[in-house]
Amino acid sequence: MSDDTTRSETARIDGYAGAALAVATAEGERDRIVDELGRIAQAVASNESLRTTLADPAVPAERKQSVTADLLGKRAHLATLSLVNLVVTAGRVKDLGAIASRVADLAAATEDLIVAEVRSAVELDKATLDKLTARLESATGRRVKPRLIIDPTLIGGVVAQVGDTVFDGSVRSRLQDLREAWR
Numbered sequence: 001m002s003d004d005t006t007r008s009e010t011a012r013i014d015g016y017a018g019a020a021l022a023v024a025t026a027e028g029e030r031d032r033i034v035d036e037l038g039r040i041a042q043a044v045a046s047n048e049s050l051r052t053t054l055a056d057p058a059v060p061a062e063r064k065q066s067v068t069a070d071l072l073g074k075r076a077h078l079a080t081l082s083l084v085n086l087v088v089t090a091g092r093v094k095d096l097g098a099i100a101s102r103v104a105d106l107a108a109a110t111e112d113l114i115v116a117e118v119r120s121a122v123e124l125d126k127a128t129l130d131k132l133t134a135r136l137e138s139a140t141g142r143r144v145k146p147r148l149i150i151d152p153t154l155i156g157g158v159v160a161q162v163g164d165t166v167f168d169g170s171v172r173s174r175l176q177d178l179r180e181a182w183r
Helices: 003-026 030-046 048-055 061-072 078-089 093-110 126-140 171-181
Strands: 114-120 144-150 157-162 165-170
Touching: 003 030, 003 078, 003 093, 030 048, 030 061, 030 078, 030 093, 030 144, 048 061, 048 093, 061 078, 078 093, 093 114, 093 144, 114 126, 126 144, 126 157, 126 165, 157 171, 165 171
Parallel strands: 114 144
Antiparallel strands: 114 157, 157 165
């Protein structure tokens, strides 16, 4: 992939993310909409059938919008549904995860926070997430906003990524460390 293509894709993702954040802020529901976009992007990424349907250029835009409306129902903010439909009908489903991630980064930056992508096999309770956030803040020296991603491929434990730094506390990593120690 050329540098021009990469810059063009980054600019497109930044454009969508900036617009999404502006809408979320104008609606007065920034945290909710940012969270919903992340969860929807995760759902689309983990469901191949859904992703294929939403990305298929042969599927009419109205059908795609119907699918997203059925998926989100009344649970999501209307602005979230509109933003997802905008991305889907523009044929950018493959960028939805990057857009949601960039929106979260931009929102965190306005509060002088950095986003920590926290992957766990199961939903973490508030106390556990707060404890993990405190440890990440201590390790990075920055205020951290965690973005929890449920990752069923993890056996257990947590993997957190802050920028380019990965903190791997997964069971798989610990087992691998044990294997290395016994060699």
